[in-house]
Amino acid sequence: MCGAKTAMFDFDTPTHREESDAEKYAKRQKLFGTDEVYPMWVADMEFRTAPAIIEALQARVAHGVFGYSESDEELAHIAHSWCQKRYDIDIPASHFRSSPSIMTSMSAAIEALSVKGEGVTTMVPVYAPFMESVTSQHRTLYTVELSLIDGAYHIDWEALERALAQSKLFLLCNPHNPVGRVWRIEELARMAQLCETHEVTIISDDAHADIVRSSHRYLSMATVAPLRTVTLWGVGKGFNLSGLGATLYASHNSALVEAIDEVFHARHVVRGTMMGFLALKTAYTEGLAWLEAANSYIDTNIAYACHTIDTQCAPLKAIAPEGTYLVWIDCRGLGLSDAALKDFFVHDVGIGLSQGRFFGAGGRGFMRMNVAVPRAQLREVLTQLSNALKKN
Numbered sequence: 520m521c522g523a524k525t526a527m528f529d530f531d532t533p534t535h536r537e538e539s540d541a542e543k544y545a546k547r548q549k550l551f552g553t554d555e556v557y558p559m560w561v562a563d564m565e566f567r568t569a570p571a572i573i574e575a576l577q578a579r580v581a582h583g584v585f586g587y588s589e590s591d592e593e594l595a596h597i598a599h600s601w602c603q604k605r606y607d608i609d610i611p612a613s614h615f616r617s618s619p620s621i622m623t624s625m626s627a628a629i630e631a632l633s634v635k636g637e638g639v640t641t642m643v644p645v646y647a648p649f650m651e652s653v654t655s656q657h658r659t660l661y662t663v664e665l666s667l668i669d670g671a672y673h674i675d676w677e678a679l680e681r682a683l684a685q686s687k688l689f690l691l692c693n694p695h696n697p698v699g700r701v702w703r704i705e706e707l708a709r710m711a712q713l714c715e716t717h718e719v720t721i722i723s724d725d726a727h728a729d730i731v732r733s734s735h736r737y738l739s740m741a742t743v744a745p746l747r748t749v750t751l752w753g754v755g756k757g758f759n760l761s762g763l764g765a766t767l768y769a770s771h772n773s774a775l776v777e778a779i780d781e782v783f784h785a786r787h788v789v790r791g792t793m794m795g796f797l798a799l800k801t802a803y804t805e806g807l808a809w810l811e812a813a814n815s816y817i818d819t820n821i822a823y824a825c826h827t828i829d830t831q832c833a834p835l836k837a838i839a840p841e842g843t844y845l846v847w848i849d850c851r852g853l854g855l856s857d858a859a860l861k862d863f864f865v866h867d868v869g870i871g872l873s874q875g876r877f878f879g880a881g882g883r884g885f886m887r888m889n890v891a892v893p894r895a896q897l898r899e900v901l902t903q904l905s906n907a908l909k910k911n
């Protein structure tokens with residue numbers, strides 16, 4: 520099912536990242552107690568990025584001078600144009616800023632837009648650094664547990680309202696890591712309405728915006744609550760460029776952007792590197808065909824993984840993600856403790872996954888599997904999983 524779209528690019532050849540300082544591989548011993556494990560935890564892909572980006576970086580390396588660099592106006596215009604054409608978001612180019620990482624922007628936004636002790640709400644299970652960036656800055660964290668009903672995640676609106684009523688900020692994840700939801704317009708509108716009522720500012724982490732199933736459409740909170748929202752994007756997830764630290768923050772509301780700018784300024788945060796800026800510009804101007812091909816390949820991997828888990832890996836159940844390349848697997852049917860569950864995947868199956876418990880309430884008994892890997896590898900891993908379950 521790897522259609523014409525993917526045929527132009529190679530997602531099948533293993534990329535052998537062991538010797539490339541890849542975190543996913545380097546931390547295997549520390550996290551899993553062995554290097555003999557196929558790592559499917561960190562959210563980056565096992566694919567080479569778009570050829571156009573590799574060529575642009577190679578040409579820049581050949582120049583050989585790597586002095587101080589500047590994120591220029593051209594970058595903001597390119598980012599503006601990408602968001603406008605691809606997502607219908609019309610934030611003025613002058614309101615875009617570059618940042619070395621999404622979490623740097625989020626932490627700076629929390630610092631800029633709230634004070635110690637104030638409430639910050641987020642919906643869990645969620646990417647763990649959301650919670651750390653709140654508690655490490657001595658804000659009060661309110662978590663609202665998403666409800667899993669018939670295999671799909673829903674918002675508990677009453678709980679969300681209770682939390683927002685005590686909060687200054689709402690940290691939204693869209694598409695949501697780890698449960699894979701791409702929030703619908705009605706959901707975004709209802710969240711926005713609650714934030715309006717309780718005068719809450721929204722920090723929307725849209726890191727995974729570029730990886731969405733062909734059956735779904737990413738809609739940004741920036742278009743629903745334009746003056747209340749700061750949005751964080753990047754080319755890390757979509758183009759597999761996280762090691763280059765190329766991300767953005769932007770808002771229709773210039774006061775929000777400027778408040779975050781002040782924190783960046785006060786902390787002397789370097790806005791990124793010349794390689795990151797170049798990669799981002801090239802991704803947004805020449806990378807679309809590759810991104811579409813990557814999405815198409817990932818769509819097939821997701822469908823294959825979910826089907827295999829649901830039909831051959833009982834009692835595990837896959838939560839089919841609408842966005843991201845992360846499959847959230849309900850392993851509660853195994854009845855294992857956290858430690859035993861981890862051991863099962865590491866020693867019986869031979870893969871290193873992210874444990875659900877690290878994503879906050881509602882994560883216990885779940886595992887997150889990154890399926891942005893060559894299909895042959897995915898097949899092998901799922902066969903190992905199915906065989907290990909049969910033996911148990």
Ligand SMILES: Cc1ncc(COP(=O)(O)O)c(C=O)c1O
Nearest residue numbers: 562620621622623646696724726
């Ligand atoms: C939702 C989300 N936000 C942020 C990040 C981290 O992005 P960065 O490395 O740019 O801080 C991740 C990485 O997995 C993520 O899933």
